[in-house]
Amino acid sequence: MTTDSFELEQFLPYRLNRAAEFVGLRFAAHYKAKYGMTRPEWRTLAALGSSGRMTSKAVGIHSSMHKTKVSRAVFALEQRRWLKRSQDETDRRLEHLELTATGQQAYRELIELARGYQAELEAEIGESGIRMLSTGLAAIEQVIGRSGKAKLPESDDA
Template sequence: MESFLPYRLIRATERLDMVFMRFCGPEDELSWSEWQVLWSLGDATITTAKAICGQSGLSKTKISRAVKVLEERSYLERKRDAHDRRFELLSLSPAGRARFSTFRQKAIEFQHRLEAIIDLPYLSALDTGLGGLEDLMAAGHFRHVPAVAEGSHA
């Protein structure tokens, strides 16, 4: 498992997320999916849970749960789409916009601290590698990874 790329990426993400949440303080403690929803709504004026799923790569179930928690915290508002009643339009409430603004500033500060800690060649290689993976995923290269036939080696 130590060399399995998805495991390594998830482990690194989880650890960085924990450090970032400690950096932000207890008032900003959010789950990964709540963070994704808040960030998506902060970047857009109005969006849908389906659009956030597509942007974040998280499941509809995780996004729905995060939306519920953020609504309970009074960070977001839901309204039915007048043109298609199957969809709810999501937006940040004034409290959510204030939380996002603080959260965004802390994210910028955290990024600067990471850049000061991580050597530039490592950071540059990581950024380039992640960008390449994101480009491949956006192009659909990982939608259907064929199984390797039994007895053959890749």
């Protein structure tokens, strides 16, 4: 290899993706073990739990998921009776989604699981590491905000 070769391990998108996958999959193991949920189901539940009533399209934008994944997650959460659909009063083509009382309880329990996982990560990374990571992520989020893009390109994330 020459000194001017590309170093994948130093390429920021590659590093961010690896870190996100590691952190995300570790958390997924927690909620999968306790609830048997998939990542799209968790993301859909989290979007509705944190934002309230939404359309499927809004869930997809909020969670950066393709509409097919949102649709499957909505169906699975509806089967658990954690989610209910209602037709829009003015536009019959739209459906609104919201958590049922059982879904809200599951969301509260999952939030406690998430808080525990975050504390675990903070202990592993340390206070200064969390502070630096938070600063870097805030800078990236500012760029996202300035880009004005409401929707990200499709992902093959499961």
